[in-house]
Amino acid sequence: MRGDPSIRLRIISAERVRASVGMREAIEAMREAFGQLSAGVARVPVRLRLDAAAGVTLFMPAYLGRSGDLGAKIVSFYGGNPKRGLPAISAVVMLFDSQTGVPTALMEGGYLTALRTGAASGLATDLLARRDAAVLTIFGAGAQAPTQIEAVRAVRPIREVRIVSRTRQSAERLAKEIKGVEVKVFDDRSAAVAGADVIVTATTSLWPVFDGHDVEPGTHINGVGSYTPEMQEVDGTVIQRAKIVVDSREAALKEAGDLIIPLHQGLIGAEDVGTELGEIVNGTKPGRTSETEITFFKSVGVAVQDVAVARRVLSSATLDPASVVSL
8 A cells, every 4th residue: 555645754864963953952952851841741651671682672752742842762772782883872763743643754863862962961061060160071982972071061161071981992082082172081080080070971880980989079970871770880979979960850760770779778868869950940949059069960861852852853954855755
C-alpha cells in the first residue's frame, strides 16, 4: 500500500544538527525545557531501559505542554563499540506534530545528546557558579567533554581548562582541540581539583573520580557521566558538603548513583535532594546563596532536553529536498 504523500518526514543528519543550533541557543532551550518540567506542564515518563547482551538501549519520550513539542529519543550505550570502530553511544530523535501525532522529523541524536547535555551544564553553571569563575577542571575526555567545556565557557570567563582522563593520550588529544584558553593536562587529581572554580565529571566510572575533601569552598560541580544506580563519579563527601540540584527529582532518585549510594549509606536524606534546576529557572527556589557555598548539579538526562533542542533544529535547519521523504 502506498503511503499518504501528505505525511512528509524530514531526515536530519548530525552535520545539519551541528550547523543548525549553537551552544548559546541550546542553553536557552534548556532554560525553557527545565522551566516547563518543574512547572508541571511537561509530561516525561521515566525512561524505559532495555538491556541486551552487549549493551543497553533507553527509550525517552516527552511532551512539553506549553510549547507543544512532542517527541522521543532512543539512545544506546554499547561499551565494546569503539573496538569495532563504532561510537559507544548512538541515538536518534523523532519529533511528532502534537496536534495530529504525525511524525515530522527523524534526526541523528548522538551529537544532539552531547549538545543538550553540555547545554544543561551550561545552564546549571550560569545559575549556580560564582560569577568570577575562571578555572574549569573536567574529568573525562570522551564524546561529552568538548560540549561540556564549550558550555561552561559560554557562561563564565574561563581562563584555564584542566583535563584529567583515564589515559594521558586521550587528555592530550582533547587539549589540542581547545582553542582560545590555557589548557593543562593533569595526572594528579588532587592538584587538578585544587583552585578549580567549576568541576565537571563526564566519565563512565563506577567509583568517585576525585576526593571530595579537596573541593574548595565556592566551587560548582556538574556531574553528568553516571546514569545508573551503581555508578558513582562524585563521592559522599561532596554530596554532604554541597547544595544538591537535579534536572529531575524523580529520575535522579531512581537512576543517579551519585545520590542513591550516599542515600543508602545514610549520608544524606531524600529531603536533601530538594531542588530542581527548573525551580531555580522559575524563581521558586534559590540558586547560589553565598560565595563560599559548594553547589552540585546532578544530570541524568531527561527527554524534555532532547525534544526542546530537536524542535529548534527542525525550525532552523536548512534541508536538502532529498532529505524529505513521504510515508
